[in-house]
Amino acid sequence: MSVRVVARIRPLLKQESASDIIVHAAPAGADPHGAPTVVKIPNPKNDAEQFSFQFNSVYGADATQQQVFDCEVAPTVKHLFNGGDVTLFAYGVTGTGKTHTMRGGKSLADRGVIPRLLSGIFRRGRKVMSSGTHIEVRMSYYEIYNDRVYDLFEPPEKRTAAGLPIRDNGGKSVVVGLTERPCETLKDFETLYDAANINRSTSATKLNAHSSRSHAILCVKLHQTTGETTTVSTASAIDLAGSEDNRRTENNKDRMVESASINKSLFVLAQCVEAISRKQPRVPYRESKMTRILSLGQNNGLTVMILNLAPVRSYHLDTLSSLNFANRTKKIEVAAPPSPERKLLNRQPLRPLAVNAPVIVNPERKKLTKSFAVFTDNARDPPPSSRAAPRPFKRPSTMSSNANTSTSKSSEPTIAGMTKADIEAMIEARLARMAAPPAPAPLPVELQTRLAKLEARVAEKEDSEGLQHLLLARQAQARGDDVTALRLYTRARPFFPGNEKLLARIRGLEEKLRDVPGATPVRRKRRVSEASEWAPTPEVDERPVKRGKLTIHRDEAIEMGARPKVKMMIHRDGEGEGQTPRTASVLRIINSRDTGMIRGLHGVGAKRAEAIAEELWAQDEGEIRDLAALGRVKGVGARLVEKWREGVEEV
Numbered sequence: 001m002s003v004r005v006v007a008r009i010r011p012l013l014k015q016e017s018a019s020d021i022i023v024h025a026a027p028a029g030a031d032p033h034g035a036p037t038v039v040k041i042p043n044p045k046n047d048a049e050q051f052s053f054q055f056n057s058v059y060g061a062d063a064t065q066q067q068v069f070d071c072e073v074a075p076t077v078k079h080l081f082n083g084g085d086v087t088l089f090a091y092g093v094t095g096t097g098k099t100h101t102m103r104g105g106k107s108l109a110d111r112g113v114i115p116r117l118l119s120g121i122f123r124r125g126r127k128v129m130s131s132g133t134h135i136e137v138r139m140s141y142y143e144i145y146n147d148r149v150y151d152l153f154e155p156p157e158k159r160t161a162a163g164l165p166i167r168d169n170g171g172k173s174v175v176v177g178l179t180e181r182p183c184e185t186l187k188d189f190e191t192l193y194d195a196a197n198i199n200r201s202t203s204a205t206k207l208n209a210h211s212s213r214s215h216a217i218l219c220v221k222l223h224q225t226t227g228e229t230t231t232v233s234t235a236s237a238i239d240l241a242g243s244e245d246n247r248r249t250e251n252n253k254d255r256m257v258e259s260a261s262i263n264k265s266l267f268v269l270a271q272c273v274e275a276i277s278r279k280q281p282r283v284p285y286r287e288s289k290m291t292r293i294l295s296l297g298q299n300n301g302l303t304v305m306i307l308n309l310a311p312v313r314s315y316h317l318d319t320l321s322s323l324n325f326a327n328r329t330k331k332i333e334v335a336a337p338p339s340p341e342r343k344l345l346n347r348q349p350l351r352p353l354a355v356n357a358p359v360i361v362n363p364e365r366k367k368l369t370k371s372f373a374v375f376t377d378n379a380r381d382p383p384p385s386s387r388a389a390p391r392p393f394k395r396p397s398t399m400s401s402n403a404n405t406s407t408s409k410s411s412e413p414t415i416a417g418m419t420k421a422d423i424e425a426m427i428e429a430r431l432a433r434m435a436a437p438p439a440p441a442p443l444p445v446e447l448q449t450r451l452a453k454l455e456a457r458v459a460e461k462e463d464s465e466g467l468q469h470l471l472l473a474r475q476a477q478a479r480g481d482d483v484t485a486l487r488l489y490t491r492a493r494p495f496f497p498g499n500e501k502l503l504a505r506i507r508g509l510e511e512k513l514r515d516v517p518g519a520t521p522v523r524r525k526r527r528v529s530e531a532s533e534w535a536p537t538p539e540v541d542e543r544p545v546k547r548g549k550l551t552i553h554r555d556e557a558i559e560m561g562a563r564p565k566v567k568m569m570i571h572r573d574g575e576g577e578g579q580t581p582r583t584a585s586v587l588r589i590i591n592s593r594d595t596g597m598i599r600g601l602h603g604v605g606a607k608r609a610e611a612i613a614e615e616l617w618a619q620d621e622g623e624i625r626d627l628a629a630l631g632r633v634k635g636v637g638a639r640l641v642e643k644w645r646e647g648v649e650e651v
């Protein structure tokens with residue numbers, strides 16, 4: 001299992017100007033003629049600062065299709081013939097050259113890595129055949145749009161809205177009903193591939209989607225038979241959906257729904273790539289449809305991720321976002337470090353970037369709510385354009401006044417006994433964290449192995465609801481999300497009656513989360529006033545009470561009338577500051593982003609629940625913390641929120 005992550009910067013398009021180029025390929029070492037492995041891009045707030053992102057290799061605007069193929073893809077053909085799988089991804093924003101890299105143009109020089117790969121396979125296949133091994137090449141081609149799988153070899157009118165189902169078969173995920181076409185020559189391949197690509201764009205129009213909003217996956221299966229033995233290996237080439245941030249582009253519902261499913265699958269993909277590059281025993285490939293179908297990171301596979309980048313300023317934030325995606329484990333260097341004295345003299349208060357930045361600031365809380373943020377400590381005077389930029393967030397005046405005390409020496413005491421050197425070190429550490437958030441620490445090997453085993457068990461018995469809850473709970477706990485883990489373990493409990501280990505785990509988490517507002521379920525004895533009714537009591541009455549639409553379990557859950565199987569926790573008072581239990585419960589349900597739970601809310605059907613969950617994923621602003629914020633979620637509104645609140649009440 002190994003992964004290479006390489007970057008490719010496309011040339012300027014006709015309408016783009018050389019004066020707008022901000023992304024450069026550079027060698028990592030001092031030798032200016034060394035092979036480029038670094039992408040340099042300025043800080044959006046201050047052109048004088050450069051961020052450097054390290055890759056296995058970087059291709060500049062003048063790199064040809066042939067070079068990219070020869071260096072990155074040709075070596076994988078041998079691996080394929082040795083029985084290993086190969087996966088090639090093109091990742092990037094719309095218009096950065098993903099399709100050009102993968103598919104390319106029609107002329108010989110313009111052909112992308114896919115036709116070249118097939119050409120390489122047939123060439124090598126002929127050699128292998130001459131030594132008595134029979135070779136058969138079969139291919140399938142499908143797209144994943146809004147988390148649904150569509151066969152690109154089928155005409156669009158034959159598609160069903162739900163797409164093709166996925167099943168686990170002997171440990172491998174297979175798309176049921178996917179066409180597999182034999183392919184004997186390069187000509188066969190080209191005919192099939194071109195026809196399927198027409199299906200892709202036609203179907204995209206039908207589904208009101210641009211091709212860039214779906215992942216297109218070509219799978220080439222190589223069967224090699226020698227005597228009685230057949231080896232099957234697969235090369236997959238994926239033209240990923242555009243990674244652009246829809247909040248900066250269109251914001252309509254369709255786009256948001258698409259963006260939610262794209263975000264989810266790209267997030268899992270990034271985790272898989274990271275797990276493979278760290279050689280972790282567990283790759284979370286089952287957590288998204290795309291990585292699951294590809295069985296990413298299994299079977300001693302080779303993965304090559306090509307990060308496509310546009311060179312110009314108009315893509316600045318999206319480019320940074322792409323670089324951060326592909327560089328979760330890489331260090332970011334800030335170029336042109338000033339002398340320590342100069343740094344102290346010119347230290348500006350830290351603030352989020354504001355020029356065209358998608359930073360959303362809640363003015364009441366003065367808190368950043370957008371996950372993507374690059375911070376800067378302007379080491380140099382900012383250029384006039386960035387100086388004029390609004391400052392949505394200010395450091396406390398103590399910090400800025402101290403930092404700007406130009407005459408004081410670095411050893412002089414400043415804030416609460418801290419020296420300037422201390423402050424400097426603290427700020428540097430913080431900057432480093434902000435610019436390159438540390439990748440989560442890898443899970444202990446033993447835990448990863450256990451998770452992998454559990455995943456395999458779930459895959460074998462897809463209908464095992466209890467096992468799935470257990471698996472999700474363990475995954476949540478491994479992520480450090482104890483609150484979700486507790487909820488899921490509690491859901492799994494009825495499936496494993498008398499399982500002491502599970503019970504101990506639940507109790508342990510309850511204990512751990514006892515002081516976390518709203519984390520643990522309530523045990524209530526009788527109905528009392530709202531202020532005290534949710535307080536935990538030593539006695540537990542397990543009998544459910546039916547009232548109107550809702551059945552409230554006296555123990556710890558509410559059974560919702562619309563979905564009798566859905567159980568919801570009612571949480572202890574104090575879920576959030578000043579929140580009533582009803583408010584807290586509504587927020588908890590919403591923040592679960594679980595459509596099954598959301599469906600249990602008053603007046604919410606399956607469709608609406610899905611739309612709300614997708615909206616929350618698309619916004620991806622973290623948890624909804626109060627009812628006002630919930631009311632602002634698209635498709636919700638204050639009246640509905642009030643109904644929900646009333647619905648989660650024992651009448």
Ligand SMILES: Nc1ncnc2c1ncn2[C@@H]1O[C@H](COP(=O)(O)OP(=O)(O)OP(=O)(O)O)[C@@H](O)[C@H]1O
Nearest residue numbers: 010011093094095096097098099100101211212242
């Ligand atoms: N390396 C390159 N050399 C020459 N032209 C390129 C290169 N990369 C991209 N282009 C051109 O840039 C334009 C956009 O490229 P392309 O359509 O491949 O982007 P994309 O990322 O696949 O976009 P989308 O996600 O919308 O499908 C095309 O006109 C393409 O020919």
